[in-house]
Amino acid sequence: MSGVMIGIDPHKGSHTALALDASETKLGQLRVRAAVGQVDGLLEWARRWPERSWAIEGATGLGHLLAQQLLAAGEHVLDVQPKLAARVRLLNTGQVNKNDPNDARSVAIAALRSTDVRAVRAEDQAAVIKIWARRHRDLSRARNRIACRLHAVLCELVPGGFAKEITAAQANQALAGIAPLGATDAARLELAHELLDELRTVDEQRRATKNRITRIVAASKTSIIDIYGVGPIIAATVLGYVGDVRRFATRDRFAAYNGTAPIDVSSGNNNVQRLSRRGNRQLNHAIHMAALSQIRYPDTIGRRYYDRKVAEGMKHKSALRALKRKISDAIYAHLVDDAVQKDPGGQSGNDSASSAAGSHPETPALRRSHSRVATKPTTARPTQQLPKPKRSSLST
Numbered sequence: 001m002s003g004v005m006i007g008i009d010p011h012k013g014s015h016t017a018l019a020l021d022a023s024e025t026k027l028g029q030l031r032v033r034a035a036v037g038q039v040d041g042l043l044e045w046a047r048r049w050p051e052r053s054w055a056i057e058g059a060t061g062l063g064h065l066l067a068q069q070l071l072a073a074g075e076h077v078l079d080v081q082p083k084l085a086a087r088v089r090l091l092n093t094g095q096v097n098k099n100d101p102n103d104a105r106s107v108a109i110a111a112l113r114s115t116d117v118r119a120v121r122a123e124d125q126a127a128v129i130k131i132w133a134r135r136h137r138d139l140s141r142a143r144n145r146i147a148c149r150l151h152a153v154l155c156e157l158v159p160g161g162f163a164k165e166i167t168a169a170q171a172n173q174a175l176a177g178i179a180p181l182g183a184t185d186a187a188r189l190e191l192a193h194e195l196l197d198e199l200r201t202v203d204e205q206r207r208a209t210k211n212r213i214t215r216i217v218a219a220s221k222t223s224i225i226d227i228y229g230v231g232p233i234i235a236a237t238v239l240g241y242v243g244d245v246r247r248f249a250t251r252d253r254f255a256a257y258n259g260t261a262p263i264d265v266s267s268g269n270n271n272v273q274r275l276s277r278r279g280n281r282q283l284n285h286a287i288h289m290a291a292l293s294q295i296r297y298p299d300t301i302g303r304r305y306y307d308r309k310v311a312e313g314m315k316h317k318s319a320l321r322a323l324k325r326k327i328s329d330a331i332y333a334h335l336v337d338d339a340v341q342k343d344p345g346g347q348s349g350n351d352s353a354s355s356a357a358g359s360h361p362e363t364p365a366l367r368r369s370h371s372r373v374a375t376k377p378t379t380a381r382p383t384q385q386l387p388k389p390k391r392s393s394l395s396t
Contacts, residue, residue, distance in 0.1 A: 003051035007108025055111030130240025229293030
């Protein structure tokens, strides 16, 4: 890459920038406060290098605001993952101490050397969907905490307690028939009423958020809701975290991103695959919930696929993981199809038409076990260019 690369190590209180030329020679260094005029100070300092690019560590995390501000100012901004910058610092033969200038230098070097560094793009509708999907997830977690506390208090007030998950209506009915026996029970009863009020508030907020998400997803005109088990919440999670599906060249890369693809730990002639706990866990959880919805009902294609895998010798968890991979492939096919509809120029890199639920129609989505399985070496399939992928039969 020609020109000057400016690496930035962002923090809550300050940002450290370091400029390198194409030969990785240091040209300058600046530290600015994380305040209103942070972008103006950086641009004034970098004006001496007209041909420049900015590399920010974690441009979707701590450096998000700074990256978007630079992008709005017309600058070219790259997103460098923290792990990539850490590896550069570890392998560097010069300054390896952990400090802000060395971190900024590692970020700039990573951007100069790596070909997989993504350019930061202006926020679009996917960012809006992601905000409300995260809001719904946070409210659901808060509701679970409140419900558990309320359940624990009721178990100390009601003989026999409650065996199942309790709702606000059930708690209200139970509290109405409780007569406290002393000051301690009266305090527990008062606490239960406060927790019940909190539960009602969170329930109302979740309903309002879900209605907002439903409207946003409907306005996006996405086709992934045609997949059985994918409702507005799951669709919002997928759209929010995936963003532009064109950044995934194949369905296999998309599966690796969401954690439904096994990890290859082969050595020599032993082809071994293990369960992946990597990838985006929110997206993986969304696919997991869709899989549970499919196997809950016996007349779905996903349930028939799951039963077939169990009959072949897979255990419950392995069969469920195989189904999750199939759903991942189906989601990818629909997202690519949606991208083709919006951009008639086509989507390159989709490696095959989506089957009922698999990575390739000719091969199983996953092996019988994700622990250790010896398999015969296979020949990789060549990547095909498909202008419009076939919709998955997992769809309704």
